[in-house]
Amino acid sequence: MAGFTFSEKQEKEIDRIVAKYPFKKSAMLPLLTLVQRDERVVSPEAMVAISERLDCSPAYVQSVMSFYTMYHTEKVGKYMILFCINISCQLNGCDKLLEYTAQKLDIKVGGTTADDKFTLHREECLADCTNAPMMRINDTFYGELTEQRIDQILDSLS
Amino acid sequence: MTQILFKNIDMKDLTDIEVYEKQGGYQSLKKAFAQKPEEIVAMVKASGLRGRGGAGFPTGLKWSFLAKDVFPRYLCCNADESEPGTCKDRELLLKNPHMLIEGMILCSYACSIETGYIYMRGEFHDLSFIMDKALDEARAKGYLGKNIQGTGLNLDIHTHLGAGAYICGEESALLNSLEGGRGEPRMKPPFPAVEGLYAKPTVINNVETLCVVPYIVNEGAEKYAALGTEKSKGTKLVSVSGNVKRPGNYEIVMGTSTREIIYDLAGGIRDDNNLKAFIPGGSSVPMLPADQVDVAYDYESLAAAGTMLGSGALIVIDDKVDIVETTLRLISFYMHESCGKCVPCREGTRWLHQIVERILQHKGTLEHLTKMEDICDNMSFKTFCPLADACVAPVVSSIKHFRSDYEKYFKNIPTGSV
């Protein structure tokens, strides 16, 4: 396995993160998040690097990371679309909108566009139910979705 | 209506500490520091404040349970907010982060805590920036750090992000997650107040719960306790979503009628349809049929009606909705979010899912309903944590109140074809 090394910037960030906790293992999720956000994937190599950094087995890192849905073992697109399909959104017609979005992007739910730009995932409730139907793209929440609004949003992303 | 949490919620730049201070922010600290920590605990007890995260446990009592003389102690603010239908904490974090910080400082003072964490669900990454900025401001103003306002209190608060797991809202799973592990719930006892984060005494409170504390300290326990009903004190944020005209978070006084919330605050049912059902406290509580819409919105009245106040998420369902489809969506959620640690939850959620899916394909029979009820009975109160019970709630209540929705799928089905 070719190694994974943290960039200088990441190292700085890691120091800042680790300092928050009395036990460094607490930095597990933040470190995985850091890698996921920078690399758009958590590779086995990165898991090894994290395990060394936090003094635990790589298996443990994988065990933790595979528990959470926000980490991916396959690289995701530049824009990660999480489309809420839970009850409040369902009551507001999200299923059709999700289907619309998938068709528009010409991918299956769970897939990534050929140009690596968009990944579309079904997501459980994202805590913005009063703006249902809603979706989250990277860090931004978009509510009160309609087909036109989806067109606008997706088209505005470069 | 009395507004405590939402008083200034839409004020411009409220996230800015200067603006917040101008509205009386952080004033409670002086008042609190003039009293002994025990007195603050007693005050919160007297206010009758109950946890707003879902279980409704008396907050003052929880604080008084901390193992004596064991340090360090920790405070974890539960900002995981993943209960379907719930989005009140998000609004508080987004628009009024300092109120939470103030509440956390008060709690830390009352409980002799020197480190606090705000555990936010991973999807709140954007909010963590707002929160971090607010924390930095509070540090710069000397509300956080060493020897705060000359009291000798040392306190720092950090944000911590989850990564996509509903179960991490359960307090002990939250602790595991914060310790860098899988978000599986822990065995209780020991309870967090005795052995929580890093095996030290820990207070875990919901965002809304902590946000109430500055008001109690500022205005006195009596004033807070004067609001609401006999046993359900104060106000409550209710996230109204679903088929209503004006979905949104509303602060109501405990005991307000549900009809008022749905029809007055939220503007009534959308498209002039009729109310069919409502889930009063987030997806984990039993749903009620429309004829119960006059139930008072407080812990006791909702319990008497066979449901719960839960996290305060009122999901409104109109008569165009097929309850079986809604139920399947909820089961699917719990199946997806079951941690898998214990058998009845892991297997039961999946089995229920398989059955309801089958029913929706018109391949079910009446016996399936009996079987589902029995599966629910085998799950409820037999699992490691309450997640399985949360899954059982909508299933059992939907069969109870909306049996006909199921039955329409059984028409013309020769028995025994499954």
Added chain:
Amino acid sequence: MSDNEITLTIDGKSVTVPKGTKVVDAAKQVNVDIPVFCYHEKIGPLGCCRMCLVEVEKMPKLMTACTMTVMPDMVVKTTTEKVEKAQNGVLEFTLLNHPLDCPVCDKGGECPLQDNTFKFGAPETRMEFDRHHNAKATPLSPVITIDRERCIACQRCTAYSERIEQSRDLVMLNRGFKNEVGTFNNQSYDTRFSGNVIDICPVGALTNTEFRFKARTWDLSNTETLCANCACNCNITMGTRLNELMRIEARPNDAVDDGWICDKGRWGHSFVKSKNKILTARENSRGNGGRPTSFPAFPHDCSLPEAVSKVAQAFKKIATEHGPQSVGFIGSPYASNEDGYLYQKLFRQGLGSNNIDHKTYQDTPGLPVNHYGVEQIESSNVVLLIASDPTEELPILDLRIKKAVTNCGTRLVSLNDQKIELDKQASLSVRYNVGSETLALDALTYGLAQELGESASAQGVDATGISAETMKTLVETVRSSMKICVVYNPAALSGGAVSAVKRLLAMIAKVPTLECGAIPAAPMTNAVGAMDMGLLPDFYPGGVSIGDQEEIQKQWGETAPTEKGLSALEMIARAEAGELKALLVHRSNPVLDFPGGSKVITALKKLDLLVVHDMLETETAELAHIVLPSNGPAYDEGTTTNIGGRVQARKQALTSELKPDWEIISLMLNALGDETSYQRASEVTDEIAQKVPGYQKIGRRSVGKAGCNREPITSIDEQVSTESAQVGAGEGLRLRVASFLFTHDKILDASSKLAHHFQPSTAHLHEEDAKKLGIQDGNAILLSVSNARLEATAKVDNRCQPGGVLVPKVSDEQEVNSLIGLQGGPTWVEVRKV
């Protein structure tokens, strides 16, 4: 009833148990069977499977009996309708996606899932959908097979990896019903202790690859015996069928192994049917250049008894002609007490010689403090490891120490010349320079003496590489511990350092507030027993010193020899000098395992008579005039004494046409006029009980299934010398040979299931030395002394201090001992890049 006990009622029966007991375990006391899957007494509660639900009065919900601690006056009911419905329901959930392939499952017949289904399950399933399919049998490691479809995700195995092994190599992956047991990136789960997960899996998900499809469990005959691989003497069950060894399982004994065995114990048994097994008595016409003059040839169809008595007579003849000093015996720290006892009797009584030994390092029987059993580790506040690396040497001790550190608040202190695995658990790791152990130990003794106002020769730390400050912390840690257990490996201590350990122990014993004891932790299976049985030139059995004429004559008669005999290394030297004429070697391989290399060969070749009594062909057997067969583990019967002084029974699991060792030795004794005729091994044990101080209570009954501790042997003060050694200086780097668990040797041969653990020859260097020598990590290097050399790959990892080079013994082929001089002692090697 004491404060520490609690009385409760379970199904109407009152039971009193220690505080902290879980309800499931309390129920066992009154024969109430609460079904469990995930709970395992040694791993602790998990609460996953929910099979153990019970009703408790005053509690609204059913409770899991495995997680619930007993409370005074608790009333538990396990057979109510509510409980039965719940058990039924949970079992139904558990079986929902289980393949129910019992007829082809290796677990069949001993499967808790199967058993619980019979007892608590509903007659038929209500599951109407396709079961969840998952990978059938796939390798989890070269020795373990995992069937993920059968797995019920009880998490026992992963909890074992986390809590017991503490490696977290086996983990739960994913979430919810996608949960599965796995490893990082599908690598193999291949630790020193991986096999235990097979024993604890409550279904047929984790199985022994070697055993798969070989036999149904009910067709096995099971023998409760001991592992012979190291001095822990873990308890095992050997499952055999048609006189073939099918599998080995752990047989829990809290006083010894706490229920676990290492992978070497489980799979390192290929030697049992090795093609190198010695199957007959034979003359070696090639050995040593032809038949010895003093020895009459074996007749054509010589029977074993005949051959054996000829051997005895030949020794007698040489001893008579050249004096008892001309014969010698090198015994085995691997053989049973009975064999050792009889052999020393043969040489002392039959031949009048004290030329008896079993080792190449210095050690004496007895301790100036208590001899602790291994379970004492758990109740000690401090465990001090001296020159000991349990992980490689005595693996189960490693688990015990980890348990003590995590569960019992024990502090681990390592005083070693190398980094060891257990440093991770240690609260203090002190490293001394290779070869400076005597100085380091004396400095510690001196430090304690100063605190106590006792006299001891002043000893600085300069030459040890330990800072004065660290030494102070160490002294303080030892002094302030309330109960200390010192674990030291005499075989890894150079020169007279073992006396330094005893000086230290004697000083620790003087600390008034301190309870103390020691565990002599030499790795060889019966190292303690061999000492106890008097396989020593200067001690009779039971630690009776050669100087104690009165005691010796009382026990062993007027003619018992009382002058000090030759040590093993001395015997080799005297053979070289032509003074030792005849040597009998029992289950030992001096050519390879003694220092000296080719010089040992030269010496042995000079003997008039070399007899080797062993189970496998060895380099020494090749030189022997006469080779006698020995059965070896799985066939042997007798007792061994483990590091904790516990005497346990080795039982015969396989039968063989060969005579057991005790019988062969007894025939020799008979040939020399001894009239005792032992009918079975236990009769020798009985004689040991009579004749060996400390073993009075040992007998078939007392040893039973779980063994019994012998009385500790107290060393007499005068043996604890007070003089201190100096570290000599030499050219090059000081060599330290370290242990490695999976050494590729005659026991773990190439056919072994553990062959994938074999390692190439490596030499560990300190970066300072590496830099000086221009060596980089991974370089091929050569270690050499005047007449021997060793090739290795350099590992620059600071495993030892500057000035030292550490070579783990990874194989016979490596011949690492040939680097050491014939006299043993310190060795400096020249190290260079090739």
